[in-house]
Amino acid sequence: xxxxxxxxxxxxxxxxxxxxxxxxxxxxxxxxxxxxxxxxxxxxxxxxxxxxxxxxxxxxxxxxxxxxxxxxxxxxxxxxxxxxxxxxxxxxxxxxxxxxxxxxxxxxxxxxx
Amino acid sequence: xxxxxxxxxxxxxxxxxxxxxxxxxxxxxxxxxxxxxxxxxxxxxxxxxxxxxxxxxxxxxxxxxxxxxxxxxxxxxxxxxxxxxxxxxxxxxxxxxxxxxxxxxxxxxxxxx
Numbered sequence: 001x002x003x004x005x006x007x008x009x010x011x012x013x014x015x016x017x018x019x020x021x022x023x024x025x026x027x028x029x030x031x032x033x034x035x036x037x038x039x040x041x042x043x044x045x046x047x048x049x050x051x052x053x054x055x056x057x058x059x060x061x062x063x064x065x066x067x068x069x070x071x072x073x074x075x076x077x078x079x080x081x082x083x084x085x086x087x088x089x090x091x092x093x094x095x096x097x098x099x100x101x102x103x104x105x106x107x108x109x110x111x112x113x
Numbered sequence: 114x115x116x117x118x119x120x121x122x123x124x125x126x127x128x129x130x131x132x133x134x135x136x137x138x139x140x141x142x143x144x145x146x147x148x149x150x151x152x153x154x155x156x157x158x159x160x161x162x163x164x165x166x167x168x169x170x171x172x173x174x175x176x177x178x179x180x181x182x183x184x185x186x187x188x189x190x191x192x193x194x195x196x197x198x199x200x201x202x203x204x205x206x207x208x209x210x211x212x213x214x215x216x217x218x219x220x221x222x223x224x225x226x
Contacts, residue, residue: 034213043117043204043217044156089156093213100169101213103156 002027004090004104012110013080021075021107023064023090031092033057033066033073038087038106047075047088051095080111117218119205125224131193134221137186138207146215147180147190148204156204162188163211195225 007022025033032051036044048057053068062077073090090104118137126132138145147159160170165182173180177196182188192199202222206215 032213041219043206043219045217046214049214091213099211099213100158101215105155 002031002092002102004092004102006088006090006104006107009087009106009108010110011107012112015082015111015113016079017111019075019077019080019084019109021088021090021109023073023075023104025071025073025090025092027071027092027094027102029094030068031094033064034091034093034101035062035064035073035075036089036091036103038089040086044089080109082111082113085109085111117205117207117216119203119218119221121221122219123222123224125226126195128196128225129194130225131191132195132199132223132225134190134203134205134223136188136190136205136218138188138205139209139216140186142207142209142216143185144208144211144215145182145188146204146206146208147188148206148217150202150204150220151200159190192223195223197225199223200225 003026005024034049035047037047038044048059050057050066056065064073064075087106087108089106093099093101120135146161149157159172160180162182180190202220204220206217208215
């Protein structure tokens with residue numbers, strides 16, 4: 001079946017450090033890929049998405065590129081802030097009617113001043 | 114719009130008791146989802162509705178769980194009888210159309226003692 005694998009957390013960074021959270025997927029076909037963010041005490045929010053190979057999704061300084069050859073969708077940010085502290089989920093889904101979203105296990109990011 | 118509204122935010126109950134979780138989706142959204150989040154299993158889709166009709170309840174763990182959507186603005190998830198292993202955060206989410214970009218509520222943290 002389809003699956004998403006994320007790097008284990010927690011990830012602890014100092015403010016203004018560079019962030020990378022790795023995500024790889026296994027799927028039959030070519031899914032759309034997503035990053036969701038969950039702030040403490042909140043539900044998940046869509047952060048960015050990419051629907052086809054080589055697409056780059058970006059939002060709030062975060063970006064991720066859909067790499068078909070490596071089946072990856074790594075999340076990056078050039079300079080993290082304390083307010084970026086949250087849990088980040090990589091996910092995939094297919095188009096064509098409703099298709100279940102397969103989520104990764106989440107990676108907790110803690111940014112310290 | 115106020116977003117997806119869930120109640121209560123926290124629920125503590127004794128084993129064997131009935132628990133009812135409530136959700137008000139975003140007005141106009143025609144898809145509604147119930148998810149469960151635990152440390153062990155991550156985020157799991159329990160059931161989803163389209164136009165108030167349950168479409169897929171294959172994620173509902175046991176017959177103790179039931180969900181209803183009597184109208185477009187309200188849904189409930191009921192657990193009867195509750196067990197300690199049901200302790201988790203339960204999220205409701207809604208979307209317009211069969212898109213994977215659902216909007217999540219803040220969740221209900223359920224503790225069964």
